[in-house]
Amino acid sequence: MNASPATNRAQRLLEESGLTSSHEPIGEMLVSIFLEEHYRLNGRLEGLATEKDDTFRLSTDSGNYLVKVSPPDEAEAVVALQTAVMRYLETTAPHLPVQRVKLTAGGDDHVTIRLNDGRPRVLRVFDFVEGQVLADANPDAGRLAEAGEMLGLIDVALRPFTHPADRRGLAWDIRHFHQLTELVEHTPSPEHRQLAQSVFRLFGDHVVPRLSDLETQVIHGDFSPYNVVVDPKSDHFVTGVIDFGDTVRSAVIFDPAVPMANLLGRSPDHPWRDACAFAAGYQRERPIQAPELPLLPVAALARLTLRALITNWRAEHAPERREYLLGHAKDDWINVERSLAVSLDDVVAHLREPRHGHS
Numbered sequence: 581m582n583a584s585p586a587t588n589r590a591q592r593l594l595e596e597s598g599l600t601s602s603h604e605p606i607g608e609m610l611v612s613i614f615l616e617e618h619y620r621l622n623g624r625l626e627g628l629a630t631e632k633d634d635t636f637r638l639s640t641d642s643g644n645y646l647v648k649v650s651p652p653d654e655a656e657a658v659v660a661l662q663t664a665v666m667r668y669l670e671t672t673a674p675h676l677p678v679q680r681v682k683l684t685a686g687g688d689d690h691v692t693i694r695l696n697d698g699r700p701r702v703l704r705v706f707d708f709v710e711g712q713v714l715a716d717a718n719p720d721a722g723r724l725a726e727a728g729e730m731l732g733l734i735d736v737a738l739r740p741f742t743h744p745a746d747r748r749g750l751a752w753d754i755r756h757f758h759q760l761t762e763l764v765e766h767t768p769s770p771e772h773r774q775l776a777q778s779v780f781r782l783f784g785d786h787v788v789p790r791l792s793d794l795e796t797q798v799i800h801g802d803f804s805p806y807n808v809v810v811d812p813k814s815d816h817f818v819t820g821v822i823d824f825g826d827t828v829r830s831a832v833i834f835d836p837a838v839p840m841a842n843l844l845g846r847s848p849d850h851p852w853r854d855a856c857a858f859a860a861g862y863q864r865e866r867p868i869q870a871p872e873l874p875l876l877p878v879a880a881l882a883r884l885t886l887r888a889l890i891t892n893w894r895a896e897h898a899p900e901r902r903e904y905l906l907g908h909a910k911d912d913w914i915n916v917e918r919s920l921a922v923s924l925d926d927v928v929a930h931l932r933e934p935r936h937g938h939s
Contacts, residue, residue, distance in 0.1 A: 589759045596749035598632050598654040599894060606634045606649050606695065614703055615647065618684045618691045621705070629904045633825070637708060644708035645682060646822075652699035656692065657745040659702040662824045663689050664743050665798065666706075673737040676730070677809075679822045680707045709820030712812070715805035715842075721857035723817050724843070727810070728836065728861025730818040731803045735835055735866045741798045746829040751890065752801065753826075754834040757882040758788050763889040766896055772888070772913045778920060779878075779885040786878050794831035795869060801826030803839045833872050836862045837879035844884055845915030852922055855880060856930045877927045881919060888912035 594600050608625045615621045615638065623640035625647070634649040650659045667689060669678045681689050682705040691703045714727060751760065757780075764776045802823060809820030840855035847853050859876065862868075868876065891909040895902045 590751075590762050593749050593751040593756055593759065594893075595653070596655075597751040598651050599751060599890070600653070600897065604695075606701070608636070610695075611636060611647060611649065611703070614691060614693060615705070618686070618688075618703075619682065619705055620685050621645065629901075631825075631901070631904075638705070644710070646679075646706040646708045648704050648706070649693070650702040650704075652695075652697065652701055654702075655745070655748075656700055656702060658748050659690065659704070661743045661745040661748065662827050663704060665738070665741065665824050665827045668741050669734065669737055673733070676733055676737065677709075677816075677818060677820050678734070679709050679820060682706060706822075709809045709822055711809040711819050713806050714808040714810050714818075717810050717812055719810070719812075719817075721854070723810075723812070724854055724857040725861030725864075726817040727808055727839070728858040728863075729865050730808070730821065731800065731836060731839065732862045732865025734800055734803075734821065735797065735832065738798050738800075743798070746798050746827070748828055750801070750826060750828045752886070753828050753830050754837060754879050754883050754886070755791055755830050757783055757886055760886065760889065763893050766893040767889060768892070769913070775913060775916050775920065776885050776889060779881050779916065782878050782924075783882045787875050787882070790872075790875060791831070794833065794872060794875075796829060796831055798827060798829050799832065799835035800824060801828050801830070801835065801838065803835065804842050805839065808839075831872075831879075832866070833868055833876050834879055834883075836868075837876060837883050840876070840880035841883035841887070844880060845911065845918045848918060851915065851918040852877070852927045852930070856927065859931055873931055874924075874928045876931060877924050881916065884912055884916055884919070888916065 611625060621638060621640055623638050625636045625638055628635045628637055632651045636647040638645040638647050663681055666678060666681050669676055670680055683689055684691060692700050693703055694700055761780055764773050767773050767776060802825065807823040808818055809822065810817050811819045836859055839858050843854040843858055845851045887909050891905050895905050
């Protein structure tokens, strides 16, 4: 029996996003050799848990670095897009605390390596951004608004940016949410499947008919609380923005929808309060067009549901990363349920207010 077109589309998106295959982790000894040869860097390497790259912290006498080796099924052009965005922001908006790319001794921004299977992998080195991630900071509404402002500033800076690979296929890009309904089958709980179907219906009714006319540009794509480094004691709350791995050309509203999704349900009695605080800050720097604003809560719900669905699916397919994956998404279904219990018309009304009260 042939797979349906929808199944093929979903499979292709998951493959293009590097989510379908596992690979042999690259050894620390080999990484050390490449760092010495191409970057003239020596030091202690420590592996870090991440979604799909092989990632290390390198401690040297002169400072700390983050070392990433792309998975073998991630296209070199896509890695080049991620690097190009960071280099572009460093040049055009140097005041923004975006993680910096370290050049090789020869002036390149990456090294292409081939291991035994012959497939190319890309090694890059970045400055290590020290500090606390937003996820651990317990920020109040004012601080969340400052984080929102930072994403707004990044999106303003990225408006003119283009790259040959910026129209990549990415399962995490909310514009494809409605093409991933088959992931529901990998969710064991009937209650969770029902929640997912409710969000797919909302998205299909409200967002899908508008997809072709939404304002688009290249966006960060994953401004999650784990990719924002903060200093609660500093006047400049956000001190680092890291991980441009999900950079893509998509609808502008899908960029703030990602952090909003991560903030849903953080205050159980007011599940939308923190998400609305973030959105208020974002809009101070990068206003969302009035006709698009009502789609923002639906996009946030779609992103949270997407993470829960992909997490369940990946935990099946990549058992070696199961603990990392499930740890990041443990409360997702509870938060989807809490957020769906609130009238989305009320949420949109709060989003339209110049200053948000409690939701």
